[in-house]
Amino acid sequence: MRQTWRWFGPHDLTSIDDVTQAGAAGIVSALHHVPNGVVWTPEEIGRRHQEIATRRDGSPSGLTWDVVESLPVTEDMKKQKGDWRQHIENYKVSMRNLAASGLEVICYNFMPVLDWTRTDLRWNLPNGGSCMRFDINDFAAFDLHVLERSGAGADYTNAIVDEAGRRFGALDDAGKKTLARNVTMGLPGSTESMTLDDVRAHLAEYGAISRERLRANFVDFLEAVVPTAEELGVRLCCHPDDPPFALLGLPRVMSTEADYKCIMDAVESPSNGMTFCTGSLGVRPDNDLPGIIDRLGHKVHFVHLRNVKRDNDDVVGSFFESEHLGGDVDMVAVIAAIVREENRRKAAGRSDHAIPMRPDHGQDILDDLGRRSQPGYPTIGRLKGLAELRGVMAAFEHASLGLNSTAASV
Known part of the structure; x- marks a missing residue:
């Protein structure tokens, strides 16, 4: 190679x-x-x-x-x-x-819409390092409670919906903003990250x-x-x-x-x-x-x-x-x-x-x-x-x- x-x-x-x-x-x-x-x-x-x-x-x-x-x-x-x-x-x-x-x-x-998706860009590892992570519960928290996508609950199990609600409830305003920024970051190196309204507009157009x-x-x-x-x-x-x-x-x-x-x-x-x-x-x-x-x-x-x-x-x-x-x-x-x-x-x-x-x-x-x-x-x-x-x-x-x-x- x-x-x-x-x-x-x-x-x-x-x-x-x-x-x-x-x-x-x-x-x-x-x-x-x-x-x-x-x-x-x-x-x-x-x-x-x-x-x-x-x-x-x-x-x-x-x-x-x-x-x-x-x-x-x-x-x-x-x-x-x-x-x-x-x-x-x-x-x-x-x-x-x-x-x-x-x-x-x-x-x-x-x-x-989302080219690659992670919920944590610097997740702490046991050895003291960090890495990127995708957590389905955190993503559901974003989807259900930050983006508030209509009908999102049907895409997750009851256990994930419950855990997503618990995690969202534990976030302060800064944590909510960080989660939203992580999920919508876009392509590495790109200058074209999206706002929540951008994501909602794309979802509306993709609906059909x-x-x-x-x-x-x-x-x-x-x-x-x-x-x-x-x-x-x-x-x-x-x-x-x-x-x-x-x-x-x-x-x-x-x-x-x-x-x-x-x-x-x-x-x-x-x-x-x-x-x-x-x-x-x-x-x-x-x-x-x-x-x-x-x-x-x-x-x-x-x-x-x-x-x-x-x-x-x-x-x-x-x-x-x-x-x-x-x-x-x-x-x-x-x-x-x-x-x-x-x-x-x-x-x-x-x-x-x-x-x-x-x-x-x-x-x-x-x-x-x-x-x-x-x-x-x-x-x-x-x-x-x-x-x-x-x-x-x-x-x-x-x-x-x-x-x-x-x-x-x-």
Whole structure:
């Protein structure tokens, strides 16, 4: 795998100098300052390339911009409302500009309203560190008592409704504001967080959109942009829902292997693939992660490696982001499956046999605790994760082990 690192731009507390010392070979980035739906111009794209290629002292970093994460699909595009057709045309222009600069892999997602959702961005761990957590009871407290969504009680068990009421009752005004801010934070690095009124307005518009309709809108989006991606040699890869189950009564369409197969079969193309995120998919105990790689690996264009620890084996439940080798995801088996897929690609002569990966998220430890970086993206925590993952990859990729015997049996 090609080891990459997510970087949010010049304001990221992890510098390009830090990334070079971490040993990553490439950068995953996006133009977060450009409003969603607006064309990414050659000038802005070129500026980001230059920022990545240069250290503080002006010397070359040796790093390249390898993956775009993310080129946003707007809410209008998902709902097929407002300026959605123009947004699609702008999306294709942005793809052309990115491809002209040498970029071939573009990650995106199709989650309605809330791109990723956590209830606690700095949950205290027994070892003194912190991490991100999703607690279904706290989320229900937000849904029922902060957002006050009509009919929300029907989406939870009686036990969750009761516990949500107890927890909300224990919050002071500051706690209520913190919970609301955590849930509505939006994409990492994005400047477009939402107010409660924004969320309510989106929910009202999504009220008439079923899961089947959202999936049909997704297929329409792909039918519009995939031919351009094919022409440009660009590989589009959709990130799974995070968490991979319905929230706020909204439909979600990329939570399971069956969801991915449906979408990739609907628009069959080498340019229509998946971002394989072990953390998002691993929240569901019914997702067989190594099996997904074995069956759909030929369509995996980008890999996020992170781990989660579930409170129980409920499909819809609570979890926290664990150490990379310490959660419910069998990371060793997953990496073995990815290395097998890379070897299949190499044997088939595919130019994309080295799949870009990044250590996704990380726990705040040591100096991270006082740095207050982008939630989920601490410098030291990710460095620790990359080191752990790198060790597993090095073992499976070592010639003396023989992939077809040792790794294949894991």
